[in-house]
Amino acid sequence: MQTLKIAGKEFGSRLFLGTGKFGSSKQMEEAILASGSELVTVALKRVDLETETDNILSHLKHSHINLLPNTSGVRNAKEAVFAAQLAREAMETNWLKLEIHPDPKYLLPDAVETLKATEELAKLGFIVLPYIHADPVLCKQLENAGTAAVMPLGSPIGTNKGLKTIDFLEIIIEQSKVPVIVDAGIGAPSHAAHAMEIGADAVLVNTAIAVAGDPRKMALAFKMAVEAGRMAYEARLGSIKRYAEASSPLTSFLND
Amino acid sequence: MNFINIFESNDWEEIKSSIYSKTSQDVERALHASKIGLEEFKALISPAAEPYLEQLAARANQLTQKRFGKTIQLYAPMYLSNECNNICTYCGFSLDNKVKRKTLSDKEIIQEVEAIKTHGFNHILLVTGEANHTVHIDYFLKAIKLINPYFANISIEFQPLETDEYIRLHEAGVYSVLVYQETYHKEVYKTYHPKGKKSNFNYRLETPDRIGEAKMHKIGIGVLLGLEDWRVDSFYCALHLDYLQKKYWQTKYSVSFPRMRPAEGIIEPNVIVSDKNLVQLLCAYRLFNEDVELSISTRESEKFRNNVIRLGVTSMSAGSKTNPGGYAVEPESLEQFEISDERSVKEIAQIIVNAGYEPVYKDWQSEYK
8 A cells, every 4th residue: 555645745555534523532542552553633723731640642652643623613724823822832833623613513624714824834844734625726725835745625624524525536536645534424434445545635524523422433343445545546446437339330331 | 683683473382282292102203203393392202201211312422422422521619709689589690689799800810810721721701790880891901811821622611692782892802601591481480589780581582693693603592491381492492593593503512501699698409300300401502503512510419420421412611619719719709609519620530531532622713713
């Protein structure tokens, strides 16, 4: 399997995890270790920066695990830039998952504010991974703004509905010069495998693992699915044939 | 247009008869509906839904985990004052109750805050009565300035205020405002609130609109369970929630379920809301609204709280004191109501862990304004 490169950094695993919603930090840690993930996202608002032994961060201290702080809770670009700076200081990384959702009901990303924040954060030296709609034009604009990757949603966050945006994801993947990470809505290993088969560079999963009956086992299932999907992509899937081939060719007379 | 218009186009008795005429077919249709609206909510809170409690609970459990994960947010209430100019027939702080009145001084606020912090809290709910001459916007702003450095998230349950006052409180660091209508039965509201500013039903009803206009992050609503028919009152509350969420779409919402508890000098509940009723209501809310926060306080018993962790609830208070100064300054003074679950924060956290959930102490960054 080819290694994934984002902003010059190599990742052996193409599965990224969220750290919310787990029944305990220990359960979260076990699931992350089972998943083989090397990049996990942590909401700045959940981290207690005042205590040295924060319950979430203390369970993520493994040399292969990189932190990807996220700005969940901010409603516009201004708050996001501020949150990014706090996160950089607190978690000692300039990587950032940019999430701007002014709508707390469906947590849908604000394209206008996200583009604005990406521009500014890239200038401030952040490695920005923005959570966005599966909007191919926005992805190109984000590239111009200096984004390190794009994270289009498969379906509304937390819904486990899978790749409802697949037609747009395919366009994004075809056009993108930066890695495409399918974020949000991936509810089953088969969805993750499908995203990888169509050429996504990675997937980010949280709810489907955190809320599973056995999160550790589910994490392992996702690991295998992501690897299988990626391998299938690299092995070049046979194309789905849209027409049956006639047993007496229709155009053979041209060769007579 | 605000909620008054919608409120006035509904009739208490019509809603009541509509809820009570729901059948088991209505309930089953609601349980399997892809989108549960207000009509389905009526079916789910109707007597006809009582035999379906286990199915309601299973769906509520699954939907809550999908949205909130296996977590319970913990918070502490802190009473700043029990001075009150209202007469509310069900409240221990009512003007006509001859109890010692107290409003915390700056020094006492800090003392209380430091005591609360030792239990690990990062989310706090500030509560007062309604005494506009002494406990007013300037007092609130000063108190919040003192409290802000200690907590990631501040909620308030003060008397209804004006929009510009909410804007100032939001800028000062308040994240959410709770204001319960107590009952949506306009005629009897007056008998429960015979005197004081609170007796103005419409002003209270419009308060969530003012909070929304002030762009507060979260609005908490609810009814006092025990005053009037809980099914009808809860329907109005759901209608209110639905209206607010569509209008102030950038705001989060929470619903609380205060059930009447014994307190000094107050009336008996008019209607009894059983544990079964309350579970039905909690679950119905979750099915109706997947993202609303549902809160259960220490008014409820240990057994009830142990078991509703898995039934749609997303936040709980713990180790609460309902008297100003109750944590450190004057632990023996009179409470607004007797709490039922007197276990310590540590014990509550352990109960949550035992249920397979994670107690969350911090889920906000005070710098996000």
